[in-house]
Amino acid sequence: MRLKSAAVATAVGALMALAACGGSDSNSGSPSAPQSSPDISKSGADAGQLLPNESGPAPAVEGSQNGGTITVSYSSAPAADAFDPTENYYQDALAIDSDLIIRSLTQFRFNPETGQNDLVPDMATNLGTSNKAQTEWTFELRPGLKYENGDPVTADDVAYGVMRSFAKEELPTGPTYNQSYFLDGDTYKGPYKDGTNYKGVKVNGNKITIICRKPFPDMPYYASYPIMSAIPQSADTNPTQYGRHPLSTGPYMFDTYKPGNQLVLVKNPNWDPATDPGRHQFVDKWIFNFGVDNTKEDNELINDTGEAQTSLTYDNILASDYPTAEQAGVIDEGRLVIGTQPCTRLWYLDMRKITDLKVRQAIGWAYPYEAAWKAAGYIKGLTIIPGTTLLPPGTPGRIEFDPLGNKGEITDTAKAKQLLTEANALGYEVKWYYQADVPESVAGMKAVSASLNEAGFKASPIASSSDTIRDDLENPNAPTNVASVGWCSDWPSGSTWFPQVWYGPLIKQNPTSAPNKSYLDDPTVNKKIDEIVAMPLAKSLPAWGELDKYIMENIYPNVVTGYEGTALLRGSKVGGFLGTTDGMPPFANLYITQ
Numbered sequence: 001m002r003l004k005s006a007a008v009a010t011a012v013g014a015l016m017a018l019a020a021c022g023g024s025d026s027n028s029g030s031p032s033a034p035q036s037s038p039d040i041s042k043s044g045a046d047a048g049q050l051l052p053n054e055s056g057p058a059p060a061v062e063g064s065q066n067g068g069t070i071t072v073s074y075s076s077a078p079a080a081d082a083f084d085p086t087e088n089y090y091q092d093a094l095a096i097d098s099d100l101i102i103r104s105l106t107q108f109r110f111n112p113e114t115g116q117n118d119l120v121p122d123m124a125t126n127l128g129t130s131n132k133a134q135t136e137w138t139f140e141l142r143p144g145l146k147y148e149n150g151d152p153v154t155a156d157d158v159a160y161g162v163m164r165s166f167a168k169e170e171l172p173t174g175p176t177y178n179q180s181y182f183l184d185g186d187t188y189k190g191p192y193k194d195g196t197n198y199k200g201v202k203v204n205g206n207k208i209t210i211i212c213r214k215p216f217p218d219m220p221y222y223a224s225y226p227i228m229s230a231i232p233q234s235a236d237t238n239p240t241q242y243g244r245h246p247l248s249t250g251p252y253m254f255d256t257y258k259p260g261n262q263l264v265l266v267k268n269p270n271w272d273p274a275t276d277p278g279r280h281q282f283v284d285k286w287i288f289n290f291g292v293d294n295t296k297e298d299n300e301l302i303n304d305t306g307e308a309q310t311s312l313t314y315d316n317i318l319a320s321d322y323p324t325a326e327q328a329g330v331i332d333e334g335r336l337v338i339g340t341q342p343c344t345r346l347w348y349l350d351m352r353k354i355t356d357l358k359v360r361q362a363i364g365w366a367y368p369y370e371a372a373w374k375a376a377g378y379i380k381g382l383t384i385i386p387g388t389t390l391l392p393p394g395t396p397g398r399i400e401f402d403p404l405g406n407k408g409e410i411t412d413t414a415k416a417k418q419l420l421t422e423a424n425a426l427g428y429e430v431k432w433y434y435q436a437d438v439p440e441s442v443a444g445m446k447a448v449s450a451s452l453n454e455a456g457f458k459a460s461p462i463a464s465s466s467d468t469i470r471d472d473l474e475n476p477n478a479p480t481n482v483a484s485v486g487w488c489s490d491w492p493s494g495s496t497w498f499p500q501v502w503y504g505p506l507i508k509q510n511p512t513s514a515p516n517k518s519y520l521d522d523p524t525v526n527k528k529i530d531e532i533v534a535m536p537l538a539k540s541l542p543a544w545g546e547l548d549k550y551i552m553e554n555i556y557p558n559v560v561t562g563y564e565g566t567a568l569l570r571g572s573k574v575g576g577f578l579g580t581t582d583g584m585p586p587f588a589n590l591y592i593t594q
Contacts, residue, residue: 001297003256003425005416006176006455010233015026016148018365020548022116025347027346028343029050029590034346036358039456040346041464043416043442047593048108048111048114048116048117048118048119049108049111049116049118049119050118050119050127050220050363051118051119051120051513052121052126052127053121053126054109054119054120054277054278054370055121055123055125055277055392055487056272056273056274056275056276056277057273057274057276057277058109058273058276058277058278058279058280058588061112061280061282061575061576061589061591062112063135063576063591063593064280064282064575064576064589064591065575065592065593066281066283066591067282067283067284067594068283068284068285068310068573068591068592068594069283069284069285069286069287069291069310069469069592070283070285070286070287070310070311070312070313070316070574070590071287071307071310071311071312071593072286072287072288072289072311072313072585073288073289073290073292073297073311073312073313073315074092074288074289074290074291074292074313074314074315075136075291075292075293075297075315075438076290076291076435076438076466076469076471077259077260077261077291077438077465077466077467078090078092078093078259078290078470079093079173079259079288079470079471079474080243080244080259080260080471081240081241081242081243081244081259082098082243082250082262082470083097083098083101083243083244083246083254083257084171084242084243084246085102085161085227085229085243085246086161086164086165086167086174086226086227086228086231086571087172087173087174087176087243088102088169088225088226088227088243089174089515089581090443090470090558091331091341091343091488091584092314092584094225094226094584095582095584095585095587096228096263096288096389096537096587097226097246098224099223099250099279099586099587099588100148100250100252100265100279100286100587100588101246101248101252101253101254101265102117102229102246102248102249102252103123103145103229103230103248103249103250103276104122104123104223104224104226104228104229105121105122105123105128105139105158105220105224105228105229106119106121106122106124106127106128106223106224106227106228106440107119107120107121107123107126107224107277107278108120108224108278108368108582109277109278109588110586110588110589111473112576112578112579112586112589115339115578115579117582118225119220119221119491120277120278121141121142121504122224122276122277122278123139123141123145123153123158123229123230123249124139124141124142124223125139125140125141125142126139126140127220127223128219128220128223130219132211132575133215134215134216134217135211135213135214135215135216136209136210136211136212136283137206137209137210137216137219137223138208138209138210139158139207139210139223140205140206140207141153141154141158141206141207141208142275143206143274143275144272144274144488145192145230145249145275146249146271146272147230147232147247147248147249147270148247148248148249148253148268148269148270148271149247149270149272151187151232152233152555153205153230153249154230155203155205155206155207155208156203156208156233156440157230157231157232158208158228158229158230158231158487158546159198159201159202159203159208159229160191160196160198160231160232160233161227161229161231162182162198162200162208162210162228163188163191163196163198163201163230163232164190164191164236164239165178165190165227165419166178166179166185166188166189166190166198167189167190167191167192167193168189168190168195168310168509168511168514169189169192169193169511170190170192170239170240171239171240172426172474172510172511172512172514173267173306173474173512173514174227175222175225175227175490176500176506176514176515177216177498177499177500178227178508178511179506179509179510180499180500180503180506180533181212181213181214181216181509182210182211182212182213183199183200183211183212183213183321184198184199184200184213185200185213186359186505186509188200192239192335193433194584196233196436199211200212204422205233214269214409214533214534215533217366217537218491218493218495218496221491222490222491225584230231230249231246231247232247233245233292235247244257244259244470245257245328247556248268248271249271250268250271250276250279251267251268251271251273251276251279251280251588252265252266252267252271252286253265253266253267254280255285256261257487259467260287260290260291260292260466260468261289261291261579262287262289262290263286263287263288263290264285264286264288265282265285265286265287265288265392266285267281267284267285267330268281276377278588279588280588280589280591281314282590282591282592283590283591283592286587290466290467291466291467292313292315293316293436293439294315294377294438294439294440295321296440297313297315297326297569298313298315298318298321298325298569299315299321300569301313301330301335301569301570302321302324302325302328302330302539302569303328303332308571309572309573309574310571310573310574310592311570311571311574312569312571312574312577312585312590313568313569313570314565314568314583314584314585315377315470315568316377316378316383316564316565317336317377317383317567317568317569318377318440319374319378319379319383320377321377321591322379322567323361325569329485330569335570335571335572335578336567336568336569337566337567337569337570337578337579337580337585338382338565338567339566339579339580339583340564340565340566340580340583341488341489341564341565341566341580341582341583342392342394342489342492342582343392343486343487343489343508343563343564343583344387344389344390344391344392344486344487344560344562344563344565345387345484345486345487345560345561345562345563346390346484346485346486346487346558346559346560346561346562347362347363347367347432347482347483347484347558347559348482348484348485348518348557348558349481349482349485349518349556349557349558349559350480350481350482350483350517350518350519351518351519351520351521351555351557352480352519354482356423356425356507357422357556358419358422358423358425359419359420359425359428360423360556360557361404361416361419361556362415362416362419362423362428362455362457363405363430363452363482363559364403364404364406364415364559365406365411365412365413365415365416365419365455365557366411366412366413366416366451366452366457367369367384367411367448367451367559367561368411368447368448368451369408369409369410369411369561370411370563371411371445371447371448371450371451371562372411372447373562374447375440375443375444375446375447376440376444377440378562378564379567381518381566382564382565382567383564383566383567384563384564385562385563385565386407386408386409386562387408387560387561387562387563388400388401388402388403388404388407388408388552388560389401389549389552389560390487390497390548390551390558390560391494391497391544391545391548391550392488392489392563393555393563394492394515395489395493395494395495395544395545396492396493397493397540397541397542397543397544397545398494398496398544398548399542399545399546399548399549401548401549401552401553403552403553403556404556405550407502408560408562410532411451411518411557413451413454414455415456416455417456417489420455420457422454425532427456427457427458428456428457428458429457429460429481430452430457430458430459430460430481430482431461431462431478431479431480431481431482432448432461432462432481432483433461433462433464433466433469433473433480433484434461434462434463434464434482435464435466435469435473435492436463436464436465437466438466440523445461446449446549448461450459453506456539457503459497462479463479473485473517474512474521475512476511476512477542477581483517483518484561485517487501488582488583490540491551493541493544494540494541494543494544494547495531495532495533495540495544496509497505497535497544497548498525498529498544498547498551499529500514501515501516502516502518502520502525502529502551503516503525503526503528504516504520504521504522504523504525504526504555505521505526507519507521518557518558520551520555520557524550525547525550525551528543528547528550529547532544532547566580566583568585570581570585573592573593574590574591574592574593575590575591575592575593576590576591577589577590
């Protein structure tokens, strides 16, 4: 999935992924990380248990109480249609949808004892059953499932949701597993163009069978995404507007939504906890405020007065605010919540435009890692650590390597200029978006620009804003040649990385190039991906690590700008916020102490 912060600090957003490197670099200007920080190398893959027989209600949350309103703030904003189940593929919109609004066939449930997310059934009675070849998967729906309007959820609605996911012209930004694995996924264009006579889904009563054109052993994981939820065809009268108020099947539903500004959720009266193994309905209302100033939200949460006591943020605490939080006792009180996420922050280098390998490598040498982290407000060893591989630490099969030899943190503008000279490319123009209304993004833009210019490039940053940045990044015809986003594991395997992000054939199938923002379409890479997805699991995991090494050493389509961790502030009356594994609070478990 995409990282929730898009270009917050030009190349490194205010995101998360956590480490225990301890201390800070003498040149970073950041405070030291607490010695008790979790170790990203052990927890980054977020590998919980598979629990196929769970039923509702969800396990009790110790100390939970009912009532009140939780206010959540974030410095950026989801795209206007980000909450459409079909298009939802950013960390934050995904967590809000999955934890509070949209039920899927399966779900991830945060386990406070292990700090991991376990896979459990959701609308389905189990995690699915397959044929021996794992090319057909059948899910049986639980009885008693309803939408917010009281209408029953049917298997036909789930089938329609699957069909809708192929409509990439109308709904371009969602996951691409359906196109990669499902029957006719490379030719079927969805119900708006090709009708609903799609052969890849079959309905029999309250059962739905999904037919794949190749083995898909990861289907139980994929079934947890909103794209595998229920959408009644009768409600889909305007596809581009459905995300402004999707029909809820979860404990909360839309009350008001002002894209780019605020989302307010209230209780769904037709959600039955007896049917839901993973969610709760503790609070009366959720208020999500977007485009909030980082420093302002930090100060309010540190001071912990008034509404701030019942508030939280999913922005990392800024390095400049960390000493204040420490002095105020916030850390001792447990109000700075430390967690992990299986994500890699990336600068995607547009292969259509930056065609010379030496120029791409020069960008990697010229990138000002330490200065950019400092500008973004990162705390080295707590909210950022250096990275050199596409796969984040903790991913099964990952190989440790260093394609440039810069340890993921050394900037060498002289080396970059030498590579540019060899490529006869001095003065090469580098263009990327930054958020002009976010101070950390502006500071990062200035740091990156200075380093690129010193290295012999021509830095040409382009102003965007916190409410338009995601739409700008999804535009394949944008006037840029670098995109700052990043990627997170959908589940602990390289199968959620390379077939989705760097598989060339998907570019032509998706108007926005899906997640492939480097526009990599390399025949050797495509062939290797086809070969690996056909392997047994035991062989495929290390093969993904080898492919990571091949891509970065021979093609270098991305600059790895770090692995991130979470350090999130909460108010003193917010309960149930015990950690993160995916960069987001466990909304389904949160409550207010009265």
